[in-house]
Structures are given as structure tokens and as C-alpha cells.
Amino acid sequence: MSTSTSVPAGDAPAGVDKERRNAIALAATVGGAGAVALAVPFVASFAPSERAKAAGAPVEFDVGGMAPGEMKTVEWRGLPVWVLRRTPEMLQSIRKVDGEVADPKSQRTQYPTPEYAQNEFRSRKPEYLVAVGICTHLGCSPAGPFGSNQNSQLGADQGFLCPCHGSTFDLAGRVFKNKPAPDNLPVPPHKYLSDTLILIGDDSNA
Amino acid sequence: MAEYKTPYAGIAGWFDQRMPTVMAEYRKHLSEYYAPKNFNIWYIFGGLAITVLAIQIITGIFLVMNYKPDANLAFASVEYIMRDVPGGWFIRYMHSTGASFFFIVVYLHMFRGLMYGSYRAPRELVWIFGCLIFLCLMGEAFFGYLLPWGQMSYWGAQVIVNLFGAIPLIGPDLAVFIRGDYVIGDATLNRFFAFHVIAIPLVLIGLVVAHILALHDVGSNNPDGIEIKKNLDANGKPLDGIPFHPYYTVHDIFWLTIFLMVFFFVVFFAPEMGGYFLEWNNFIPADSLTTPSHIAPVWYFTPFYSILRATTEQFMVVLAIGTIALSALILLTVRSPIVRGAIAVGTLVLLLGYFTLDAKFWGVVLMGASVMIFIALPWLDHSPAKSMRYRPTWHFWLLITWVVAFVVLGYFGTQPPSAAGQYISMIGTVIYFGFFALMPWWSRMGTFKPVPDRVTFHPH
Numbered sequence: 001m002s003t004s005t006s007v008p009a010g011d012a013p014a015g016v017d018k019e020r021r022n023a024i025a026l027a028a029t030v031g032g033a034g035a036v037a038l039a040v041p042f043v044a045s046f047a048p049s050e051r052a053k054a055a056g057a058p059v060e061f062d063v064g065g066m067a068p069g070e071m072k073t074v075e076w077r078g079l080p081v082w083v084l085r086r087t088p089e090m091l092q093s094i095r096k097v098d099g100e101v102a103d104p105k106s107q108r109t110q111y112p113t114p115e116y117a118q119n120e121f122r123s124r125k126p127e128y129l130v131a132v133g134i135c136t137h138l139g140c141s142p143a144g145p146f147g148s149n150q151n152s153q154l155g156a157d158q159g160f161l162c163p164c165h166g167s168t169f170d171l172a173g174r175v176f177k178n179k180p181a182p183d184n185l186p187v188p189p190h191k192y193l194s195d196t197l198i199l200i201g202d203d204s205n206a
Numbered sequence: 207m208a209e210y211k212t213p214y215a216g217i218a219g220w221f222d223q224r225m226p227t228v229m230a231e232y233r234k235h236l237s238e239y240y241a242p243k244n245f246n247i248w249y250i251f252g253g254l255a256i257t258v259l260a261i262q263i264i265t266g267i268f269l270v271m272n273y274k275p276d277a278n279l280a281f282a283s284v285e286y287i288m289r290d291v292p293g294g295w296f297i298r299y300m301h302s303t304g305a306s307f308f309f310i311v312v313y314l315h316m317f318r319g320l321m322y323g324s325y326r327a328p329r330e331l332v333w334i335f336g337c338l339i340f341l342c343l344m345g346e347a348f349f350g351y352l353l354p355w356g357q358m359s360y361w362g363a364q365v366i367v368n369l370f371g372a373i374p375l376i377g378p379d380l381a382v383f384i385r386g387d388y389v390i391g392d393a394t395l396n397r398f399f400a401f402h403v404i405a406i407p408l409v410l411i412g413l414v415v416a417h418i419l420a421l422h423d424v425g426s427n428n429p430d431g432i433e434i435k436k437n438l439d440a441n442g443k444p445l446d447g448i449p450f451h452p453y454y455t456v457h458d459i460f461w462l463t464i465f466l467m468v469f470f471f472v473v474f475f476a477p478e479m480g481g482y483f484l485e486w487n488n489f490i491p492a493d494s495l496t497t498p499s500h501i502a503p504v505w506y507f508t509p510f511y512s513i514l515r516a517t518t519e520q521f522m523v524v525l526a527i528g529t530i531a532l533s534a535l536i537l538l539t540v541r542s543p544i545v546r547g548a549i550a551v552g553t554l555v556l557l558l559g560y561f562t563l564d565a566k567f568w569g570v571v572l573m574g575a576s577v578m579i580f581i582a583l584p585w586l587d588h589s590p591a592k593s594m595r596y597r598p599t600w601h602f603w604l605l606i607t608w609v610v611a612f613v614v615l616g617y618f619g620t621q622p623p624s625a626a627g628q629y630i631s632m633i634g635t636v637i638y639f640g641f642f643a644l645m646p647w648w649s650r651m652g653t654f655k656p657v658p659d660r661v662t663f664h665p666h
Contacts, residue, residue, distance in 0.1 A: 046383050046384070046386055046397070047382075047383060047386070048385075048386055048387050048388065048393070049386070052388070052391070052393060056388070070346075073495050073496075075494075075495060077388055077389070078391060078494050079388075079389060080494070080495040080496070081495075100469075110564075133495075137368075137566055138364070138365040138369060138371075138372075139364045139368040140361055140364065140497040140501065141372075141495065141497040143497070144498055153623070155346065162497075163347065163497055163498065163499050163501055163622065163623075164365055164497065164623075165514075165515050165517070165623060166499050166624075166628070167624030177519075178519050178520050179518065180517075180518055180566060180569065181566070182566050197661070203474060
């Protein structure tokens, strides 16, 4: 015990019982750890449920009936997946803007482009673009495809325009330079089951 | 009990004998809370904000009785409230109009604070609680906006949740964690419902209580920005103060009736307010495959949203120049070696970050900073006079310039992206942040007018 006797009114005595203080510290530490442990199940409940995780089965899509220049939207994992049958003129428009897009060879890794799509047209077959139609900026679905001079934001270029923040993409889903979106549109894992049948969501053994 | 003799008669006396807290609090916060006698019309908005909060809570309780937080049922249940529930349309329009009016009232309330220096010592805590209320209000509005499950609900939530995805490393996982799914879905709707109807309102009410208690401890500021507690009468009451009740209760009730006339005019005749209070696209059910051709947040979020949109790679150069200029200014004017060292290191880290991390991430940072920066105001403002009345006239016009930038940013936030809008938003963003960042310097400059000892008051 300390010998000091000058105790301010209403305060505890100046002397400190070390043993009691250690006991309080220990109890508070154990209690605090318990409280933190208790938070785990609550925080963990925010993660996707087993049902949500199971909802991502691959989907098939037949491109056989598509006209040149036509685009169809397929739902996979709740996302819009675009399948665009590109005409030779559309492919030409992609080649033309190699210098104007931010990542022409799709080398960025934030939304990794599958190896088989790391080419100029970002596809297994140049004729068919398969891409997730969700802008890599903040997740809106771009509008399009627009032809040359059909959209003021794209000007003479062909491609897509995201209505939310104005990012523009060419017909291979490559983002133009100096736009809010940092990455090209993601290419989902996919493979051809036959000449025209595409499996979206699975690219194993292909 | 026998010891205490109540001075009150009747019911008040009965209560006071048994629970003296009630009458003590009534005196402390109403009948003997001395407010400056020179309040003007700018002082009605705090009371109005409480009224709108009450409207939101009461209408909200009744909406929950018929609303279904389920992705398959939500949109239809809102239409059911609008068409089939007796008086349902009235309750819902009060709630949706109340949301917009809440922000109108709170923005005017905050402007009053900026004009008269209400955030200055000793009212820093009042101001900080107020800023936290504003944050909660934004959260409340955002979570609530998903509930009707229309196209704007869906894509608005998609954009805002994806903001968190811009955080390096943990971002994408964090966004999944917030949604509870890989896309905005039923899980997201359910948890947003829980936040909107119980979690945030509880915090909000607690903060409102803290805001008022902190205010009543230090006393209200006034248009002259001087402390009425400095001039007390023989009984220790402020000479320039009058009891809140009955003087300001009557004053506030008068303005409340005028406010309610305007409020109900909107509820009855223009609840959609030309697409600003209720956006057209939100009358279309949510569709996860198509974004509407023009999406924008509700008007009260658009100034901050414009700042987000203005931050492109191009703007990073402006941001870098601004950061360098600000740190040069600090290095030239601040003597403390610790501050100088910290600023030098901080600047280098920021500059490195500007050009290594995506502009998208910095857009999110700037948008967050534009909301949070208000908290720093008490420490940014070094003006010798609190109120604009006694500050150099150009200080007032600087504040008005900032307000104009805020409104212009808000306007372009409602518009589809365009090149001109982009550049104007960049200029607006520079003004918005420049106002705060340079405040420690400009707020000391100029010729200040003498601050009177007593408040300016002309009896009617």
C-alpha cells in the first residue's frame, strides 16, 4: 500500500492493490476475448449462404440461330452474359482501335481474362464474343452494341457505353482509355461443346 | 419520498413527487433552457428535422405492416400498398416525400452552421454528432431505396456496393460479403431491410439525443456568433437568452405549420417531383440483366456522386498537383518539424498511390472524403469571428461559391455523362475540396469587423 494520503474527494484511494488490478485486467481480457468470439457467428452470417453458392451452375447456349451482328443475353449466376456474333466489318472496327484502348492485350489481372481469350478479339472464335456485360467500374450493364456514329460518346467507334459513368468499350469488350472503368469486360470461363453449342461457366478440358 | 416537497400542483405534482426526473428534464431542456433571443428563420430547421424524423418513423411502421422484403414479392407489395391498402398511397407518399424533405431540411440546417460558425468551440461535439446523424441519414436513405425493388433500387445498390469493391486487395470479397450473394439479390434485400427498419433508426435516434444533449450543455449559437453565457443577470440567467418554452416552441410551431403546408402540397400534388423525389425508372421492376439507359442516384446524393464520376485518370493529374501545392503550403507555413515530416511522407505516399492504384479507387476515396470532411471543420476554421456577419464580406462570397459548386455538382450528378459535364464536375470538385483544404489559411485573412458584446436584436 502507498503511504500517500492526499486523496481527491470522490476518487479511489491513491494506493493500488496490484493483485486486484491484475485480476481485473485478466478478467477483462478473457471477457473481451469472449465478446470478440461471440461476434464471429454474427459477422460470418453476412457471407453468401450455401444456397447462394450452389446457384452458379454452368448454362448452355446455342449460337446456331444467330444472325450476323446480333447479340443475345444469357443469364449465368445472375449476371448478363453477352454473346455477340460479329461481322467482318465489326472485327475490323476492333483492330482499328488497338491504340485507343487501355489494355489492348488483356494483360491486367484484376479480372483475369482466360488464356484462350487473351487475343485481340478476346474470344475463342473471332466471330463470337462471349463476355459478362457488367462494367468493371461499378457494375452497371453497358448498352449497345452501337454502330459507327450511333452514339455521341463513342463517336465514329463501334462498341458499348455504360450509362452510369460513361465508360466505353469496343466490340471486344476492351475499355477505352481515360474512362472510369479500369478493366476490360470480363470473359467468363466457357467452351464449345460442339460447333455452335457454348457452355458458359465451365472451361475444363477444353 | 416524504422529504421532498414538490412545488408543482395536480398531475405534475403527483409525478414530481414520485419521479422528479421528469420535471427536472422539462426545466432543463424546455422551460429553463435559455436560447439566444436573436434567432432568425435559419434556426427553425433543427426542429423541422425532428418533425420529419417522427413522420418517417410513424409512416415507416405502417408501411412495414404491408411490405414484403422478398425479391419476388417486394415490388408487387409496394404496388399493393399504393393501390389496394386503404390510404396506403398516402402513407407511402408521406414516407417518400419525407425522405427528400429530410435532406432539404438537413442541408439548410448545415448551411446555417456554416454561416454562423456553429461548429466552433465549444460546440465541436454538437457538430460531430450532427455529421454522424448526416452519415446515418445517408445510410438510411440508401438502404431504404433498395426496398421497392425497382430498376433504380437495384442498379443504385449495385453501384454503391461495388464502390467497396474498389478497395485494393479485399474489395471484391468485401462487396460479396455486403451483398451476401454474387449479385444483388434476395439476401441483399433482406439485410438492407433489417438495416433500414431497425439498426440505423436506433443509432439515428441515439445520435439525435446526443446532439441535443451536447447542444443544451454548451448552449445554442446565434446569428452573431457570440456567447450569451458571458452576460448573465443577477439570477445567473443569460441577459440575451429567453426560455425555449414557450418562446421558441411557439415560434417553431408557427413555422412548422408553414412547413407542413408545403410538405403536404408535395405529398398530394407532386409526390414524384418531376422524377427527382421518385425516379421514373423505379416504377419498373428490378431486372438484373439490363441497366436503364440513364441511372442516377436520388437528388440528395448527386453532389457526392458527381465527385465520384469526375475522378478519372485525367483528374489524377489535377489531384497530384493539388496535393503537391497543399503540402508545399504547409511546409512553408508550419514550423513544427513533426508536422512537416509527416506531411512530406504523406504526400509521397499519396503521389505514389495516385499513379499505382486505379482512379476508380481514388474516386471512392474522394467521395467518402467529401462527406467526412465536414467533421474536420471546427479545426480547419481559424477565423477570429464565428459569424459571417463579422467576417470579411468575401468570406461569405467564398461560402456561396462553395454552395454553388455543391449545387452544380448536384445538377450534373442527375444528368447522363457528358464531356462538358465531366469538366465542370472536375472544376466543381476542385472548388469543393479547395474551400476546406485552404480554410486554415484563408479563414484568417482579410479585415474582420468588431464583434459586439451583446446580440443584435430589434424588438418587433
